Amino acid sequence: MVILLTLVTAFLIGFLAMPVLIGAFKKFQVVDKPGGRKIHKNDTPSMGGIVIVFSVLLTAFLWLDVSNLMEIRYVIAAFALMFFVGLRDDLVELSPFQKLGGQSVAAFMVVFMADIRISGLYGFLGIYELPLVLSYAITFISILALTNAFNLIDGLDGLAATISVLTFGFLAWWFNVIGMPSFGMFSLIIAGSVLGFLVFNWHPAKIFMGDTGSLSLGFALSLLTVLFIDTNGTMAPESPWKFNAPIASGIALMIVPIYDTTRIFTRRIRRGRSPFSPDKNHVHHFLMRMGLTHDKVSITLGVIKLFFIALIFIGSAYSDYVMLPLIVCTALLFGSRLDSLTLKRVKEKAKNSPPILGKKYKALNRKPLVKNQFTEHFHISDN
Template sequence: MEQTLLLNHGMSIGLVVILSYVISYIAIPIITRAAEAKHLFDHPDEDRKLHLEAIPTLGGIAIFLAFLLSFSVSPWAEGFEGYSYLVGALLILFFTGLKDDLVVLSAKKKLAAQLTAAGLVIFGSGVIIDNFHGVFGLAEISYWVAVPVTFFTVIVVINAVNLIDGIDGLAGGIGVLASVIFGSAFLYAGQVPMAMFSFCLAGALLGFLYYNFSPASIFMGDTGSMLLGFLLSIQAIEFIALSDIPAFANVFGSSSAILPVAILAFPLFDTIRVIVKRMRRGKSIFEPGQDHVHHELLRMGFSHRDATLLLYGKSLLLIGIVGPLAWLGVNPNVLLGAVLFSSLLIFPTNGWKRALISRVFGYNWVAFRSRKWGIEFDQDKIKPLNGNESEESFEHVDKGEEAREEADSVAV
């Protein structure tokens, strides 16, 4: 009887995920034609946009439609508490992102929309972090602490995902990886509505990635990145409660508060890295710039495709390190330390690893690796050796100390 039920669940989930993929896959060409007819493109500039041609940025419409329609018709939509509040939150973010993609909104207005959406699912759907499961020695926390912590988590994840949406296929692919892992854990723990939630998002993103993976013919825009970050934050928050479920706790113990950090490590790490880097220079963290991890990889000579695949692999490697430690029952605080240490080891760290290697071994290992990819460093600029790129595309605008820091930030 139980096997039959699992089989039926699996078939239903598979059909709904296929529906989500098909909706997204079919919608993108329609959106692209409409964007071309109305000249709704994202034009390249010199600040942070790396594409060379005008490309539509309305892919978030397809992600929104595919997720909302597929999850709504699934047998488990009613199992999501306060589903109407979730729909309301998604509509607010959808129209806010759409307007920003078309006419550009101020950061304050976008933040207001994000806070409103977060409030709807926190107070309407009960999506809230009320237990740290031993992290920092904390277990259950009071409601008045849980609410601001949850607001902070939602806003951070939304904007972290927005920040990594800079090269073809990166944000969408990280979203797929995270949603599949979240969904698998929810399914194992018997939380089928949340598993369906995750897999519907993964299906929608896969349909979008068919057109967004390098060379991209469409971008998700703020419409897509805000929706993606919001939906990932909900999965992360709901995941934290899994240690209360015996099926999950028997395997991973009290690690449910840390594993989401590992799953979303790349966007979170990139955000912290950029904040630290700009604070050191006295620059605003809200200004656009080419100082994200994916920018550094492009300056090292990686193509969009190779940089994206490399960051997929790094993200999976980190999860592969932390996951077995959670299975072994490592203390949550030690596990958090493992996430932080692994992130520092795996992702670029503003030249800290390069400086350490140079001091210990007296050898500029990063420069050697970079030459292998056709890039040479000097104190003032980064320039190609192979002649396949224009020197201007690799030069830093500022010289002197800032340029040296920028060159140093291209770490392993």
């Protein structure tokens, strides 16, 4: 009953407070204007993360007892700090070094003060325990990388929120059934708060979460995924809820941001560009070029996310030696299929396009057509 009430409380706070924030931002013209790489067409309030984080903190203090709050005090403090980093960046843009500095302080609190870290490889490659310095370094880098990878998928109505709800929902269930209620309730509270936001962020979005929300949620997901990996890896073999491939299971949990970031960085580097240079080549952009709407893209990637969560259960008895190649190959197969379908769809659209685009298409076909030429010409690649 307490679990249900906690979820409902988090949802209702977010659901009831969001219209107030939207109204205030519209009144004072605190809006994200369309243009450039942005997909939306109307002035839309941003910084919906304010209500998400407010809902999380208020619900936590309402429903978690003192012992639970003390157990996750550094996590809550770091989560709040990441919120302020995102808020500052939304209000007055931070330089990359300033943003990284704030993120590093939050990661430091989690890794060194809360002692949430990847302690080993849990038998993979014959390595059970990592040297302490290496453990800290790998965890620190992983949290920063996953936080920013999640931030990159927040480019479409409902997408980041959908991925968040599914991941936090799984983590809430798992931490509760293995006897870690503090982290289970924290995950559940975030899931409920994001659900309240998602009602207003679904296409056509009435508000965006902004860096205020995406950095906070990405940070929470990254640290909880690290905790999930390490707890799994160090659990007794006879535990009924142990997944025998902790590393692969953690990657599967964050597969959407991990795959999207790896893919986009690889494409940019291959074209001689900085991996951090912006463009419209993210997975959600490609799905939209196939003709899918915002909501269908979010649903599609949500279903893919659920598929990888199902793989965690299906392969629970297998080690990382089996599951890591399976997870990686499955992601690459999905990605390859996506690219080929997108290319085919754009070719079809070009053939049926007005005369000017038709001439461009014919001109490209006067000589052997290579994939990069075509995709770049029709904006599948760099803008």
